[in-house]
Amino acid sequence: MKLLYKILFLISFSYSFGQSSTCANAAAMCSGNQGPFNNTTGVASFGSLGCLGSTPNPAWFYMQVGTSGTMNFQLSQIRTSNGLGIDVDFILWGPFNTLSGICNNLALYSPGYTRANNVVACSYSTAAIENFTVPNAVAGQFYMLLVTNFSGQAGTYTINQSNATTPGAGQISCDIVKGQIKNGN
Secondary structure, X not given: OHHHHHHHHHHHHHHHOOOEOOHHHOEEOOOOEEEEEEOOOOOOOOOOEOXXXXXXXXXXXXXXXXXXXXXXXXXXEEEOOOOOEOOOEEEEEEEEOOOOOHHHOOOOOOOOOOOOOOEEEEEOOOOOEEEEEEEEEOOOOEEEEEEEOOXXXXXXXXXXXXXXXXXXXXXXXXXXXXXXXOOOO
């Protein structure tokens, strides 16, 4: 019976997990397979950012590396109305040794940031499926992910680690969800 309750909790957690439209309230990613999440709609773009020509309907996430190694991800978005793919765009920053002040240390985003470009991956294509790699991730380090919904259509998206079962691949830590670490500004 306890196992049934755990399964129900995990299912309800994955469907009710809310993403944030601000960096300061970014949601923690717990594993390499996330979602489906309801995408963000009705939130204005805050302008262009890196390769992104615009940032409409932003959703912010952060992750911590649990096991060192390269991590490959697939990000996809579909319409609620018919399940067809819709444009999804993103930018990923890292690595960071701490979450403290992370929102003030994102190249091309943070006002006054003058250090090295820490954009790991970015795409502004019209594709409904995007793939990106975090090369040589180190256990304990953090990454910040911004996902946008260019079309503004209601839908869901998923973020899956495509090499999660590959020997030697890096893995995301779930410790950040257990303690609900706050990223601070």
